[in-house]
Amino acid sequence: MELESLSAQKQTQPWVRISVLVGLLICVYLAQAFHISQSPRAPGSSDFDVFYLVGHMFWSGELADAYQGNLRALSGEIYPGLRWTYPPPYILFVAPLALVPEWAAYLIFMGLSLTGYVAMLYAIGGRNFELSLRVSIPAISVSLAAGQNGLVFGIIIAAILRAVSTMQGWSGLGLALLMMKPQLFPVACAYEIRERRWNVLVIGLIGLVVLISLATGVMGSALWRSFFSTMEETGQLLIAGNVRLARMISVYASLCSLGVSARYSLIIQSIVALGILYTVIIHLRRRATLGQLGLVALASPLLSPYAYDYDLPVALVSVPFLWPLFQTYSRSRERVLFLSGLVIPAVWGLLAESILPAVPRLLDASKPPCVITLSGLVLLISFGTAVRVVLRTPSSAP
Numbered sequence: 209m210e211l212e213s214l215s216a217q218k219q220t221q222p223w224v225r226i227s228v229l230v231g232l233l234i235c236v237y238l239a240q241a242f243h244i245s246q247s248p249r250a251p252g253s254s255d256f257d258v259f260y261l262v263g264h265m266f267w268s269g270e271l272a273d274a275y276q277g278n279l280r281a282l283s284g285e286i287y288p289g290l291r292w293t294y295p296p297p298y299i300l301f302v303a304p305l306a307l308v309p310e311w312a313a314y315l316i317f318m319g320l321s322l323t324g325y326v327a328m329l330y331a332i333g334g335r336n337f338e339l340s341l342r343v344s345i346p347a348i349s350v351s352l353a354a355g356q357n358g359l360v361f362g363i364i365i366a367a368i369l370r371a372v373s374t375m376q377g378w379s380g381l382g383l384a385l386l387m388m389k390p391q392l393f394p395v396a397c398a399y400e401i402r403e404r405r406w407n408v409l410v411i412g413l414i415g416l417v418v419l420i421s422l423a424t425g426v427m428g429s430a431l432w433r434s435f436f437s438t439m440e441e442t443g444q445l446l447i448a449g450n451v452r453l454a455r456m457i458s459v460y461a462s463l464c465s466l467g468v469s470a471r472y473s474l475i476i477q478s479i480v481a482l483g484i485l486y487t488v489i490i491h492l493r494r495r496a497t498l499g500q501l502g503l504v505a506l507a508s509p510l511l512s513p514y515a516y517d518y519d520l521p522v523a524l525v526s527v528p529f530l531w532p533l534f535q536t537y538s539r540s541r542e543r544v545l546f547l548s549g550l551v552i553p554a555v556w557g558l559l560a561e562s563i564l565p566a567v568p569r570l571l572d573a574s575k576p577p578c579v580i581t582l583s584g585l586v587l588l589i590s591f592g593t594a595v596r597v598v599l600r601t602p603s604s605a606p
Contacts, residue, residue, distance in 0.1 A: 256355020263306030380411030517557025549590020
């Protein structure tokens with residue numbers, strides 16, 4: 209009887225730990241909702257504020273101001289500098305948020321995102337679900353604190369990759385949705401092209417045409433000109449290095465923070481991106497499928513210079529795919545390097561979210577001090593470690 213009791217206790221322990229981890233995330237989620245419910249709030253206190261303001265501007269017909277960097281509050285006050293950079297179809301997804309109070313909109317949007325992301329980790333993680341969740345806690349917390357959409361796009365990437373083994377064409381809808389954050393699109397699209405999954409690509413193209421047509425029909429074609437103008441200005445900001453580097457996770461941001469000129473940093477970022485694409489799509493095409501899928505997820509936020517810590521949930525989707533290979537083909541130090549490279553940028557993002565805004569007040573300064581961020585280089589080390597392990601796997605491995 210005692211042995212049976214101990215055995216039953218051991219079986220419940222993982223679920224107890226998982227419940228604690230999920231409970232921690234729920235605490236972060238509810239704490240941020242409470243913070244949003246307090247007034248007055250300065251717009252821009254979180255990225256979710258921008259989603260909410262743009263939702264209101266959709267209903268008031270003032271979306272052109274959003275792309276020009278002049279977000280308008282409900283009171284009519286304009287907040288210059290808060291620029292909307294998402295393509296018009298994404299506005300259709302944030303517009304319904306404005307129909308309820310902001311705290312309620314946050315509870316709905318982030319609650320569904322959190323539930324879907326954890327469910328997707330469970331679906332693809334299997335026995336490694338607990339580890340995948342544990343490693344993802346900092347990245348999920350960053351997205352919750354910022355009120356951002358990293359969890360949503362993590363779900364989309366995970367759904368696309370999970371559908372590879374089943375050859376389901378509906379995953380093409382995921383490719384269409386990825387175009388609402390174009391910097392995450394190239395690796396997944398290139399993988400589908402290499403695998404000649406033409407049904408997926410056709411469905412993705414049809415879905416994209418529907419999204420573009422719907423957005424154009426509802427909001428007009430002039431908004432696209434505003435969007436492309438904003439993209440051009442964003443490119444100029446990157447060339448000038450005039451972006452908030454502390455929370456970025458690109459190689460470009462790391463080099464800029466170390467003193468390399470923005471122009472040379474962009475050149476190096478482009479070379480790194482081409483190298484990553486070649487490695488994942490060409491060099492590893494005969495290796496284990498799990499390894500290829502994991503690297504597609506890990507590489508997706510690494511290609512663009514314009515990637516932030518709240519995009520890390522996309523990279524964390526790689527863990528349940530890659531970890532079975534790490535357990536068999538890696539050394540202990542490689543496992544540490546891989547996991548640390550995913551956790552450290554998220555922890556730094558949490559520090560940047562909570563501590564850096566308070567630094568000017570502590571130092572009696574007008575703006576935060578220049579901060580070195582190595583997140584992009586650390587994430588690249590994690591990717592390189594994963595590539596080494598996947599290279600050891602035989603082509604016959606699952």
